[in-house]
Amino acid sequence: MTSLPASTGKRLGLVIDLDTCVGCHACAVNCKEWNTSAGASPLSDVDAYGADVSGAWLNRIHTFEVTPEDAPAQIVHFPKSCLHCDDAPCVTVCPTGASYKRPEDGIVLVNEDLCIGCGLCAWSCPYGAREMDPVENVMKKCTLCVDRIYSETLPEEDRIPACVRTCPSSARHFGDFNDPESTVSQLLAERGGIDLMPEMETRPVNKYLPPRPKTRSQPAAAPATVSAPVPKADGFLGWLDAALDKLG
């Protein structure tokens, strides 16, 4: 059903720390690996070893340059995947009911057997979170690794999304935003969270932690002036000094 639930029991999602992300793309690679082998259908590529490589990914890492008015530019690596919005437009536009938001935990999913591949959900998403699978011809998106987080066979420490599990700089955190004790809620309380494009009124669940302020280097002090008198040379150097002085 493509009507949105009024509220969801849990609000599962990610907190992504833009301060610690090093832009290594490991989250995107692990996401691709997990979702091409464990999902309903492979996450396909076309011409993977050719000149015109293309494929569906659920997580992509952009890199931005941010230039303050009064300081040098800084680089911010910016991982972007589905934000599992509370008011997800991709769900309500779906004509078949393939796209849905789960009332129990708020995860936005696609039922691939119902998807007709019309692409309207991707058009309605401001974040580019959905990509058409070039081989399966159905819409693919981040599942928040629904097949990991509820798994009863994976080791306990692996029951988090693949991107979170693999992040070497702990820039990605997973949890329930409805639980004030969860890591993600506490990070938000401590650091403040950014909503992407709030003007689109999608109310994203995923939040981004802002980069911490950079230490600003002090303006360089004026070079020390030579004030001590130059010692007077004598002998040959004294003669040379006097002769050169005369030359002007």
Add this chain to the structure above:
Amino acid sequence: MHPAVSVIFFTVTSGAGFGMIFLLGLGFPVDASALRVFFVALVGGGLAVAGLLASTFHLGHPERAWRALSQWRSSWLSREGIAAIVTLVVFGIYVLIWMMTGSRQHFLGLLAAIGAATTVFTTSMIYAQLKTVPQWNSRLTPLVYGAFALGSGWLLASAVGTHEAPELWGIALVVLAWGAKWFWWARAGRARLADSGSSPETATGLGFIGKVRLLERPHTGENYLTREMVHRIGRKHAARLRMLALLLGGAAPVVILAIVGLSGAPSLFNLLAAVSMLIGLLAERWLFFAEAEHAVSLYYGHR
């Protein structure tokens, strides 16, 4: 946005078809011979059906298209599918009774007309609902779709029907439709992505630090998003295409209608005006997609 040929063809032809169904349902005069009625209805219904069939060609799984009829509570695309099918069925029954008895059931006709108007409105709302494409996200979008459907529908109906001197009305409807489009274009010029309040700063939330610029894309090649929504190649000939749309879609039909009206030539010549307008509308619809800027392009360093 990527201008998909199937969707351009669909919106133009089904618009004309449902425009014609709207007029026939409201009682557009047609000589009572059953064969003539059948032929006229075939043009209207056929265009509508051809458009709907074309629209399924851009689906990844056309064989599942019937599933699109289930989500009318929230989805304009679903509503469109239902409205189109209901309208075509009602119109079919209306035409059948008309052909068999020679008399038109006004109530059924009215239902078909309401259905046709609803179908064109729901089509336009598929685009007008999208906040991600500010140029489409306007009440003017349904107005333009409706006006073009009515105008092109009138030209077709006037060519095959038996309306007394339909040319004057035709000219008025064509001029009104392009007037609406003129307003749409004027608004679209002011409602570009850059004017919408969305920017690389809001897209990343980093505006509080300073000016944001994309340094590096996630990958060197293209992907579904850049092909579908960051598509800019189609804008290359925008000015020329706009001129072509106005000439073929507006000026030429008006001139043809004026000549037919003044010379007393048979109304069948209005078909030339209709075909010219439909070709012009294909160019107009191409630009509707190609010039539209999607919010996701902010993540790819474009507008």
